Amino acid sequence: MLDAVDRLIIDALTKDARISLKELAQLVGLSSPSTSERVRRLEERGVISGFTVELSHEALGYMLQAIVRIRPLPGKLHIVQDLINETPEVVECDKITGDDCFIARLFVRSISQLDEILDRIADKAETNTSIVKSQPVKRRHPPLA
Amino acid sequence: MLDAVDRLIIDALTKDARISLKELAQLVGLSSPSTSERVRRLEERGVISGFTVELSHEALGYMLQAIVRIRPLPGKLHIVQDLINETPEVVECDKITGDDCFIARLFVRSISQLDEILDRIADKAETNTSIVKSQPVKRRHPPLA
DNA sequence: AGTGAAAGATCCTTCTT
DNA sequence: AAGAAGGATCTTTCACT
Numbered sequence: 001m002l003d004a005v006d007r008l009i010i011d012a013l014t015k016d017a018r019i020s021l022k023e024l025a026q027l028v029g030l031s032s033p034s035t036s037e038r039v040r041r042l043e044e045r046g047v048i049s050g051f052t053v054e055l056s057h058e059a060l061g062y063m064l065q066a067i068v069r070i071r072p073l074p075g076k077l078h079i080v081q082d083l084i085n086e087t088p089e090v091v092e093c094d095k096i097t098g099d100d101c102f103i104a105r106l107f108v109r110s111i112s113q114l115d116e117i118l119d120r121i122a123d124k125a126e127t128n129t130s131i132v133k134s135q136p137v138k139r140r141h142p143p144l145a
Numbered sequence: 146m147l148d149a150v151d152r153l154i155i156d157a158l159t160k161d162a163r164i165s166l167k168e169l170a171q172l173v174g175l176s177s178p179s180t181s182e183r184v185r186r187l188e189e190r191g192v193i194s195g196f197t198v199e200l201s202h203e204a205l206g207y208m209l210q211a212i213v214r215i216r217p218l219p220g221k222l223h224i225v226q227d228l229i230n231e232t233p234e235v236v237e238c239d240k241i242t243g244d245d246c247f248i249a250r251l252f253v254r255s256i257s258q259l260d261e262i263l264d265r266i267a268d269k270a271e272t273n274t275s276i277v278k279s280q281p282v283k284r285r286h287p288p289l290a
Numbered sequence: 291a292g293t294g295a296a297a298g299a300t301c302c303t304t305c306t307t
Numbered sequence: 308a309a310g311a312a313g314g315a316t317c318t319t320t321c322a323c324t
Contacts, residue, residue: 084281
């Protein structure tokens, strides 16, 4: 599906998405036109879905990260889902199988802010909150086999 | 900390990190030099930590996503941590407070591949696995207040 | 699929206000 | 922070392998 060159291209763009085509071509050992065509096709195929910027949560003042498992009370599922969506500190939320229905990642500035946010859900769902102590594996791509 | 223009810049770069300075300047309503200086300072301050590429897991053949809570057996913590690290299908792992020690996100091609990976941990930790059914909130930035 | 050269377009930064 | 301008840089096209 992806050959070695495609993987080199993705690796390079992962490290710096703003690299010029010329530099990228040198890195992967192809000419500029071929490299350009490769990138175009990776986008066309949907393998590359976009180019984006990474922010530092700490630099933005979000010193705390929490993982919250959320089990809506009977009949409250949609209300809870809306509430999650409207809480901008929820940076990611998955609907999952099992006893818990949702699992969400929150960025907060302080424990008191976390408490505040959880209070808003308290009468609509059972929650189970864990504080993130460290990140043994930071966001990375899966194998590009 | 960030003013309105900084936020516009980050919004624009989030949507397309490869946008040219000229276009970015037009979007935020400043001149190119000012915009260039803004971006430079955002990087310098560490707010912008990098530019990267987004991949489509589905296009790569990872049709299944799982959330696994992992509680290492007594004395097995380091072995488990190493194992997690060496499993490339683990795209993210946090060390958290509470009964479970780790929580990991896995991309897999099939249930059988998931089973295979979990089997490797089975004699070193208790695991609790949930399949991701949908993503009510896809990865997004927290408020840039 | 890929190369190499070349032209044309685009861009970024510098300088002045 | 704006605006103009110069010079560098880049990307794509084309003919060929």
